[in-house]
Amino acid sequence: MELLEMGKYGAYVWTAFGLTFALVLINEWRVRARQATVYRDIEVRIKALEENE
Amino acid sequence: MSGQEHNMPGMLAGLVAVARRDLLLAWKRPGDVVNPLFFFAMVCTLFPLAVGPSAEQLTFSGPGVLWVAALLSVLISLHSLFLSDYDDGSLEQFLVSPQPLPLLGLGKTIAHWLTSGLPLVLVSPIVAITYRMPGSVVLVLMLTLTLGTISLSLLGAIGAALTVGLHRGTALLSLLILPLSMPVLIIGANTVSLAAGNETYSAGVWALAAYAVGALSLAPYATAAALRISNE
């Protein structure tokens, strides 16, 4: 496909775009994962405190 | 209260007293001054060993190598700027003293430059000559190093204040200082290169002077803020 080739620069262009989207997705995932972890850790601790009272 | 006012030392006296104390301490421990100079000389020796001693290479790389070596040498001497004061509690005294903290920090910085930057400037011709630097260029080197090391001491004090008392502070200090010192390095080294190539180099000298003046007026405040924060 001519579009995929990008006039012999295909590898460069697609790698650049690919890396960009990968990085955005990684950041997105990290933000979500961090929120989940932090929330869970706090939840566990608070629930434990509740039970001990 | 007013009767006690004129017994209190003035601001300048505070600065001078702090500087004198540091200079006296350095006098008693000459190693602190001399070791960075040896480091400077050794780094300058490394390059011909690593890259080859051809005359062309030396004259071409001389300004850059000397400047990098000077920068690294100043870096080494920076980490202990506030360290002993932090350890023995003198730093806390600075914080509660009626003298303005920026001036006290400036006093220490001045003493630091006198014991690191100035000796470097004085020793640099010796090393420069081994790099086959012509006399006129050596003068430019000394001029740029003077202005540059002043800026480095001032900026370095900020970094030293931020990292004093931190675990593994030295490596962190280097990481902080090196980006801050890049303009000085770039302008200083390249100005000397221009001089070596017989081109006009005054722009760089003025830029370094401006940078030094700017650092002199602003850095002490940042250093003081950093000292307060570090000492909490």
Added chain:
Amino acid sequence: MWKWFHQLASPPYFYRIVPAFSAWLMVPGLALIAYGTYAGLFLAPVDYQQGDAFRIIYVHVPSAYLSMLSYMILAVAGGIGLIWRIKLAHAVAASAAPLGASFTFLALVTGSIWGRPMWGTWWEWADPRMMSELILLFFYFGYMALRSAIDDTAKADKASAVLALVGVINVIIVHYSVTWWSSLHQGQTIMAKGGPAMDPGMLYPLLAMIFGFNLLFGSLLLRRTRTEVLFRERRTRWVREMILSPEGQS
């Protein structure tokens, strides 16, 4: 209006409103990026100098822009936190750093990939913009290293704010010194990325990408800050009540 700002600085309020707000940023952002990517890759006319390789501009410029914007945000937020002692500001600064650093890294990598077909080399030291970007990455590393070296959060906040403020001034000076240095040492002419004038077919996708990435970044930053706020406030009553209250939080 001031009342809203005041409310905004309150952690529980901020925590509550971010998810909705962030969606308002992300959806248009993604739409703009989708348009920009499609138009940039397939619709924009080919550059006569650089061929199709110039299309890398559509990811390189937004990344570079974000890397610098992020540092400004970091410094300003740190300054606000330092001067007015607003804790939320410090949380913003702490969150902006890793995001900004990753976009700086991306800018460097995409720039390098672009450089290879253009200049024949993976890295051109003489390009002032890439050099400034590299030094900016060092500034980010220093900031993050200082933060992690100080255990006490409040102290880390203040120290890194001072560092960021000093850094912001220096970043500007670095840019000018590197540009001057590059003008001294340019052997071959560095091809200006983007060419002479940009025709609209090339420009609009670029603007869309820049805007879209900005919105996306805003969404990421807000959500990351939200988590940071939650973490810092983990021992407060409002957090406890929120967690114990009927679930439905995330």
